[in-house]
Amino acid sequence: MTTTAPHTTVTTLARTAREAAAALRRTSAADRTHAISAMAAALRAAAPSIIAANTRDLDAARAAEQPDTRIDRLRLDVERLEAVAQGLDTIAALPDPVGQVVDHRTAPSGIEVSRVRGPLGVILMIFEARPNVTAEAAALCLRAGNAVLLRGGSEARHTNAAIGDALAHALARSAIPAAAVQVITDPGHDVVTELLQCERDIDLVIPRGGERLIRAVVEQSRIPVLKHYKGNCHVYVDADADLAMAAEIVMNAKVQRPGVCNATEHLLVHSDVAGALLPVLGARLHAAGVELRAGPRARALMPTAIAATEADWDEEYLDLVLGVKVVDSADEAIQHINAHGSRHSDAIVTQNAQHADRFIAEVDSASVLWNASTRLADGGEYGLGAEIGISTDKLHARGPMGAQELTCAKWVVVGQGHVRS
């Protein structure tokens, strides 16, 4: 269902989603699988009209002189749309988390006590330009039995409306209520503000986009929000590291795709190995186009580096820039990461299992990696099949969130007339 809701109907949108969520609890895993497969087929069938709608959005973005990177993120050609459809096929094939028994025990009184996974209910996704998110988020929410309200960026509004129409077409021929997926294309900011007040009818908000968008959502929301503000990720090269391995991990973590949240922004190197590692690695990073911003001891070992300021340690560059600091112990590295990091993904390179264990236990981040690149902190790499986003919060879900993270476990008690004595 695509809607261009005027403000008066915002609470109706949320209420309609709540009713769809109730109806979804009466559907089977097979019903949901069929619906997601039908959504993939509908996207393929509607490719010409989706791409035509995308052309309108692209023309408007060009007319508004949007930067090229933004226009590229907005573009949906046949290949990209096919990739989205394949993503939906993958989600259709994922195990359905609804009804999974997490825990079971017979309590002293004789009652059988279980925890059983069920849908959260209604999820509101708020995201920026990428129109591929629309269909993928809808499918992943459905996989876990949830109704979803999708509010994409206004630059993608014709594309999102066309995708919403295709999904609605698929759902209309399925056992899933059409209102289980509602694409909101009203350009007004007030719609979001009002939706964020609907705490009775919306169970979870997931914003995806820049830090400013996410902070605005958190400020306004009366509903729980799962999010990450930024990814200030670190690699710490320990005194006991394999330095060749360390160099490969750092190059990959910084250079392979610098604009994403699990790219490494800061390198910490133990003073015992800084002299052996940094001159060579610094030259290699410099040759790869990386700007080095270093503390005084690191800078002395890397002639191409400029001086880092105190503010650098808190920065997420999302670019070919790397902050470098020499530390005197694993403890100092752990303290630096916990003080300046964003609790996203941080790695240690070491051959010393005790040092790795301490790092893993004490670094308070969603993902901690030992002898692996931070770029591997990803739902796909972890085998989740698909991810709805990444959380740096500590409650409910940390790190990449898959279908399971879109459920909650209720207590199910089976007695035979048991009462409290």
Added chain:
Amino acid sequence: MTTTAPHTTVTTLARTAREAAAALRRTSAADRTHAISAMAAALRAAAPSIIAANTRDLDAARAAEQPDTRIDRLRLDVERLEAVAQGLDTIAALPDPVGQVVDHRTAPSGIEVSRVRGPLGVILMIFEARPNVTAEAAALCLRAGNAVLLRGGSEARHTNAAIGDALAHALARSAIPAAAVQVITDPGHDVVTELLQCERDIDLVIPRGGERLIRAVVEQSRIPVLKHYKGNCHVYVDADADLAMAAEIVMNAKVQRPGVCNATEHLLVHSDVAGALLPVLGARLHAAGVELRAGPRARALMPTAIAATEADWDEEYLDLVLGVKVVDSADEAIQHINAHGSRHSDAIVTQNAQHADRFIAEVDSASVLWNASTRLADGGEYGLGAEIGISTDKLHARGPMGAQELTCAKWVVVGQGHVRS
């Protein structure tokens, strides 16, 4: 550590707790067990001074003409203090959740991916009069490796200070940093308001008390809050119920302890069995002192009932009052509960497994019970050993929360130089 913090030091309190939480990550399960046992011993040793402090609080409460129920909740005699100490012994014996591996897989790239439980970090407990909460909450937070800030009601402030001194005495002789448990006895409301802004240093807020207290905390907090506002619990007696069993469950759920959150407030009865059940059960409830507020069809079967208003269905009486309604289907019961309930604990009485399965899947509550009293929805009855509170939220934890719910699972990735390709 007991503190009577002036406002300027509130952020220091939170920062000190954060540092204690970091130090706690370097302690072992045995360290925590020893500390909790030492806390129990210290409470027993300090019994005379704790009871003397409690006498001061009781005198002040009597002078302020507080109601008897409130004074009773505040009172801590030798027996009650011994029960608290025994509660701590139980917590010391609980399995330690820190380091538990929740999930493990080898991902396609060859990295080993696990989810491992660790402490949340710093927990702020805000609670009303009952001084037994102070020591129990401290012990349960420590069991899961967390530092805790405890802010009890001002009526109990001398008692809480004496308990805090005893706990500090125990921690000073343990491997646990003394600042892992901080009892805040400053009477000012501003302390709480300021603490609720410390989102960088406090990870979770758990308020326990009346709905007004909890709403005020949620309004002010920038930190995630786990809570339940109220317990509007239901028993639904299905057409296929064993009516003798149903009567026992309803009597227990309503009468056994009406002032607590898992007591049943509303009874829904299928019209097929209303005529057989309600006249007898109504008389029995009336004889037990229960005021019956009924819809028209139920009232016709229970001469002692008064008419329920529409507002009654949303009410948590916490008293010998029961709302009663006749419904025509399990569906109608499910819809009523989802519309008027508080997502706490709701029961179905039936011999029909299909009806029970639908009720369990579709009632969106933290606990759903089949042929058992709602009074069994309790951490102790579920075998958790101890509970820190009950959540009617859907994220992170639903229902009774034990030590496990005071942890979060981080992703731990072990590679051998793996990078993203």
